[in-house]
Every structure is written in structure tokens, then in C-alpha cells.
Amino acid sequence: MKNAFTKDNTSEAATAGKTLQAAFINFDTKTLSAQQQKIFTDIADDAKEHAEHIGANGGNIAHQREHFDMLSKDMADLIQTFGNGGQTLYKDFCPMYNKGKGAYWISETKEIKNPYLGKAMPTCGTVKEEIKQ
Amino acid sequence: MSLKKKILLLFVAVFLAIQFIIPAHNKSGQVLPTDFAKVFTAPANVQSTLQNACYDCHSNNTNYPWYSNIQPMAWVMARHISKGKAKLNFSGFGSNTTRKQISKLKEILNQIKDSEMPIPSYKLMHKSARLSQDEKTLLINWLQATADSLSVSN
Numbered sequence: 039m040k041n042a043f044t045k046d047n048t049s050e051a052a053t054a055g056k057t058l059q060a061a062f063i064n065f066d067t068k069t070l071s072a073q074q075q076k077i078f079t080d081i082a083d084d085a086k087e088h089a090e091h092i093g094a095n096g097g098n099i100a101h102q103r104e105h106f107d108m109l110s111k112d113m114a115d116l117i118q119t120f121g122n123g124g125q126t127l128y129k130d131f132c133p134m135y136n137k138g139k140g141a142y143w144i145s146e147t148k149e150i151k152n153p154y155l156g157k158a159m160p161t162c163g164t165v166k167e168e169i170k171q
Numbered sequence: 172m173s174l175k176k177k178i179l180l181l182f183v184a185v186f187l188a189i190q191f192i193i194p195a196h197n198k199s200g201q202v203l204p205t206d207f208a209k210v211f212t213a214p215a216n217v218q219s220t221l222q223n224a225c226y227d228c229h230s231n232n233t234n235y236p237w238y239s240n241i242q243p244m245a246w247v248m249a250r251h252i253s254k255g256k257a258k259l260n261f262s263g264f265g266s267n268t269t270r271k272q273i274s275k276l277k278e279i280l281n282q283i284k285d286s287e288m289p290i291p292s293y294k295l296m297h298k299s300a301r302l303s304q305d306e307k308t309l310l311i312n313w314l315q316a317t318a319d320s321l322s323v324s325n
Contacts, residue, residue, distance in 0.1 A: 084270045
């Protein structure tokens with residue numbers, strides 16, 4: 039999804055949104071402890087709505103990105119609680135989105151590819167945190 | 172009787188018949204403890220703007236205009252209200268988790284900023300729902316500040 043946004047590809051982002059929404063719905067929480075379930079449900083309830091909006095708004099990339107911003111916050115919290123699944127990840131920050139308020143995103147590459155501004159400013163942003171195993 | 176007259180008569184008959192199919196009104200008459208107005212202490216002008224421009228479709232209490240008594244208007248309204256409440260219900264706002272409340276506040280903000288809400292057909296009939304630039308700025312600033320303060324405390 040993030041990579042679709044870096045390319046300004048609204049329909050690819052929508053497809054990714056639908057896939058992610060299904061993944062949240064189908065996730066089996068039984069493998070988690072009670073405490074983990076609580077945290078997961080809190081985050082997933084919110085995140086799947088953002089994924090749904092991204093999935094349903096192919097053609098309106100500005101609206102999709104608004105939800106991607108909020109979804110990224112959820113993903114960062116998920117990673118903080120449940121780890122990175124064995125892959126080094128990067129928490130990147132775009133200072134320009136939201137009229138200078140800025141926004142975070144999670145990336146699997148160290149190289150900056152901005153999903154909020156896309157092709158207009160592909161290399162805008164900085165790595166704020168390297169999430170190692 | 173000419174064909175034209177027959178068709179006209181049929182239309183009148185159908186129109187009269189559908190007047191008896193009235194959907195249930197969305198009017199609980201009570202303000203829940205989870206209502207937006209109880210969860211947040213918004214300035215009076217913020218709360219009243221939300222109530223005038225949003226609550227008809229996004230709460231348990233709709234102010235029905237006179238033409239809602241003519242069908243099929245009430246059918247269209249009932250559909251808008253049920254769709255609106257599914258996405259956002261100010262009456263039950265407090266029953267959302269804090270995380271969701273923050274998201275909803277930001278979504279409301281974005282919808283207002285992008286002029287996606289209120290919808291045009293609603294604004295056409297409701298003068299008070301046509302938000303001025305000042306009203307939009309007022310709402311956006313308050314929504315942003317509230318979302319930020321919730322984010323910090325969590």
C-alpha cells in the first residue's frame with residue numbers, strides 16, 4: 039500500500055486497502071494472550087476502518103492518504119507491541135504533509151520514498167527510528 | 172379515457188398509495204451519556220454548529236422538516252440517516268475507544284476541510300448547514316486541538 043502511494047497509484051492502494059482490511063478481520067486472535075488480545079482488538083478495530091476507507095476510495099487519493107496517515111499511527115503501535123516480525127523496519131517522517139504538521143509512515147527500506155507527496159516530492163522526509171529485531 | 176389520462180391517473184394513484192408507507196422516525200428524544208456534547212466540553216458555538224449541520228443524519232435525533240411527510244422524501248432521508256449513523260453517531264460517540272475517537276475527530280475535520288460534508292442535497296434544504304469559512308475554521312481548529320490533546324494523554 040505504501041509503495042502504491044509513493045507512485046500516486048490510487049487503484050493499487052485501494053486493492054491493498056481491501057487486502058489489509060480482510061487480513062485484520064480474518065486474523066486469529068486466539069494465539070495471543072488476553073492482554074495482547076485487548077491491545078490488538080483496540081488497534082485493529084480502528085485500523086480496519088482506515089483500510090476499508092482506502093479500499094473504497096480508489097480515485098480519490100487525497101482522501102486515501104488522510105486515512106493512510108491515521109493507519110500508519112496504528113501500524114506503528116502494532117509494531118511497538120508485537121514486534122516487527124523479524125524484518126528491520128524504518129519509521130519515517132514527512133514534515134510537510136498536513137500543512138506542516140507532518141506525518142509518519144513505516145517503511146521496509148532505509149531509502150526515503152515518500153507516500154504522502156508521491157512523485158511530487160519522492161525523497162522528502164527523514165528516518166526517525168530504525169526498528170530492529 | 173385517453174392513454175395520457177390513464178397514465179396520469181396511474182401516477183396519481185401510486186403517489187397516493189406510497190403516502191401510507193412511512194418509515195420509522197429517528198427520534199429517541201433523549202441525550203445519551205455517551206453523546207458528543209457530554210463527552211467533550213466544546214464551546215457552545217462549536218456544539219451548536221455540529222448540531223445544526225451534522226446531527227440530523229449523525230445522531231439518534233433528527234429534526235424532521237415538513238417535506239419529510241411527503242413520500243418518497245422520508246425514504247431517502249431514512250437511507251441517508253442509517254448510512255450516516257453507521258459511519259458516525261454523535262449520540263454514541265463516547266462508546267468508542269479513545270483510539271477511535273481520535274480517528275473520528277480527524278475524519279470529521281477532514282470531511283469539513285475537504286467540503287465533503289455536509290452533502291450538497293442536505294445543504295440545499297438546510298441553510299444552517301451551509302458552513303461559512305469562519306465556521307469551518309472554528310470547527311477545524313477545535314477538532315484538531317481536541318484530537319491532539321487526546322493523543323497526548325494516551
